[in-house]
C-alpha cells in the first residue's frame with residue numbers, strides 16, 4: 001500500500017508534493033489551524049510534514065499510531081515536541097544550511113538599506129522632499145566597515161565570505177561553539193568575549209541559532225557596548241534581540257539604524273514604537289523564502305521522508321535516538 005504523507009499546510013514550493021507522489025506516496029494536504037482536523041488525518045498516516053508555526057504536540061502524536069517520521073519545514077524545531085516524538089519512537093528531521101545563501105544575501109541587503117537610508121530615500125523621492133534634504137542625510141558605505149557576527153554557522157560563514165570578497169570588510173565573530181577550522185577558512189577574527197567584539201563593530205549582524213543561552217542575548221548592556229552610530233541587523237531569530245532595548249538605543253541615537261527580518265513577537269503589535277521609527281527597515285521574515293531555497297527545502301523534505309519510510313537514516317535527523325529505543329517505529 002502507498003505510504004500516506006500528511007502535509008500540515010502546503011510546502012513552500014509545491015514541487016515537494018510532486019516528488020513525494022512520484023516516489024509512490026499518497027499526499028494529503030491539510031490546510032487548517034484546527035489540530036483536531038490534523039489529528040483525524042494522521043490516524044493512518046506514515047509521515048507528517050509541518051509548516052512553522054503549526055505545533056506538533058504530544059496529544060497530536062498520540063493520534064498517530066503509525067507515524068514513522070515528522071519533517072519540519074526548515075531549520076527550526078521549536079514547533080515540534082521532540083521529547084514526545086522520541087518517547088514514541090518517531091524520528092524528526094529538519095533541514096540544515098538552506099538559508100545559507102538567501103539569508104546571507106538578505107542580511108547584506110538590510111545592512112545596505114540601513115546604511116544608505118533606503119526607506120527614507122524611497123519615500124522622499126516619491127513625495128518630492130528628497131531634493132532639498134538628500135545631501136544632509138548621512139548616507140554611508142559598507143565597504144571596509146568592521147562587521148561583527150554573532151553566530152558563525154552556515155549563514156554566518158557565507159556572510160563572512162561575501163563581506164570579505166564583495167565589500168572588503170573586516171569580519172569579527174562571536175560563537176563559543178565554532179569549529180576553529182571554519183574561522184580560518186573564511187578568514188574571520190573570532191572573539192571569546194562578546195563585549196570585546198561588540199566594542200569594535202560598526203555593523204552588528206545576528207546569525208546565531210535560538211537556544212536558552214541565546215534568547216535575548218543582545219539587550220541594553222550589549223547594545224551599549226557597541227560604538228555610537230553602529231547599525232544592527234537581525235535576520236536570524238527575533239528572540240535573539242531585546243526590542244525594548246533596541247528602541248531605547250535608537251531613540252538615544254547610540255544605535256544609528258536597524259534592519260530587521262525577524263522580530264519578537266511576530267508580527268509586532270500595531271503601534272509598536274519600532275514600526276513608526278524612521279531609522280528602521282523591515283522585511284516580514286522573508287530572508288529564507290527565496291524561490292531557490294524553497295525548492296531545495298521541499299526537495300530535502302521529500303527525500304528525507306521517503307528515506308525514513310524505507311527504514312534508512314535520513315540526512316538531518318534531530319533525534320536519532322528515537323530509532324534506537326524499544327519504542328522505535330523504524331520500518
Ligand SMILES: NC(=O)c1ccc[n+]([C@@H]2O[C@H](COP(=O)([O-])OP(=O)(O)OC[C@H]3O[C@@H](n4cnc5c(N)ncnc54)[C@H](O)[C@@H]3O)[C@@H](O)[C@H]2O)c1
Pocket residue numbers: 074075076096097098099100103150151152153154155156174175176177178207208209210211213214235236237261262285286287288289
Ligand atoms: N530569517 C529567515 O528566514 C531564516 C532562514 C533560515 C535560518 N534562519 C536563522 O538563521 C540562524 C542561523 O542559521 P544557520 O543555518 O547558520 O544555523 P547554524 O546552526 O549553521 O549556525 C548557528 C550558529 O549559532 C552558534 N551559536 C550557538 N550558541 C551561540 C551563542 N551562545 N553565541 C553565539 N553563537 C552561538 C552555533 O555555534 C552555530 O555556529 C538561525 O537562527 C536560523 O534559525 C533564519
